[in-house]
Amino acid sequence: MTRTPGDISRRRNIADAASGFLSRATVVLYGCPEPGQDERDVMTRLRRYADARDWVVIGEVTDLSPATIPFQERRGWPAARNAVTSGQAKGIVATACPQTPVASDLEDWLRDNQAFLSEVATAPSTAEGVAQ
Template identity: 35%
Template sequence: MPNDPPRGLGHAPVAVYSCATTSTALGESEERGRSYADARHWHVAGVWSDPDPALPLMERRSWQAVTAALSTGMIRGVVVSALTHVAADAAQFAALGVLLRDRGGFLADASNGTPTRRTPGQARRRRDIADAASGWFTQTGTCEEDGS
């Protein structure tokens, strides 16, 4: 396997990993990781999560499953929604990235956001739809009044 992470678009199989105490936070993390991977055309081969951030990373069951998947070649990279899911600070995150790179994989932080695929008019349209659904109509004069 190559030692360099794919730069940009490609069909690399990745794992989405998160660690949080609530199911809501885990769901949001998974969604962010999947979105980040999808924007780069990476195939999400699996999603793993652990419920205890206080537990050291190497002792977490799902993290062990992720590293096993990397070792077997099932995945080439790991996407996390925030570096705090796997490290205490940026230096630890960088060190973990080096460790994964030495094993033929890569580590990606999805907290910087994903490239937007929306056109400028879509945000306005979404706002208008939400306003209409809630009963607020921001456009005036679009309906003809009945003169009878």
Template identity: 45%
Template sequence: MNRTSVSKERRRHLADAASGFPERTRVILYACLPETVDPAPVIARLREYADARDFVVPEGGVLIDTDPKGTARRERAGWFTVSTLLRDGAVEGIVAPSQAHIEGARGDYAEFTAWLTTYGKFVCYLEERCENAVAADGSAASA
């Protein structure tokens, strides 16, 4: 199988994350929760997941949106920061509780996966393997 340069770079980042060499992979911890939900337990689970994989969460790398479900990603304040950090190469991936936290409107997840692939970035969901934006089952933290 011929791998594209983007695919090779993504695999290298995942391998670096596993080995810790030459530098650890930087990720954003992201969730979209209702204002009535305490984000602390969700953030703790995301951080535990990232720490277990030797991911680095940079300063300002925990972003919680409080928009209603179904709000387009582009309309979320936190998502603007996430997309900027990914595009600018400040981080290599996203750790989120489930796909539902990223998906804005029904059917826009395919656009998201294509966008991630363009930049050679990845997304990980709690208790699921990391892949380049592969859909994953939700978690108990999904609200």
């Protein structure tokens, strides 16, 4: 039996009401593909990560700025920031960037906005590369 989006939404609402949990986290996806990575693949991994946690994705931002640029100076950052400061999103699901550790400014901003950041590895794991 194929469920329509309306069926899925209705079932989630019923489950939320029955459990006392009345709202799911809203997030914005913030993808920063590395050179050579397909933007669509990066965003697909971020969406799967959010979907697996039953988070509601309210927007997607693809930022092609080099990973060495601080987050505040990246071209796509204002869109992700605005999603949180406007109250549309409670969190950001972003690509993990080992070259740029989470800065204390970002931690302070997240705390001030009562938001969260979830970093996701977007490179295929070795388990995914195993022959089938």
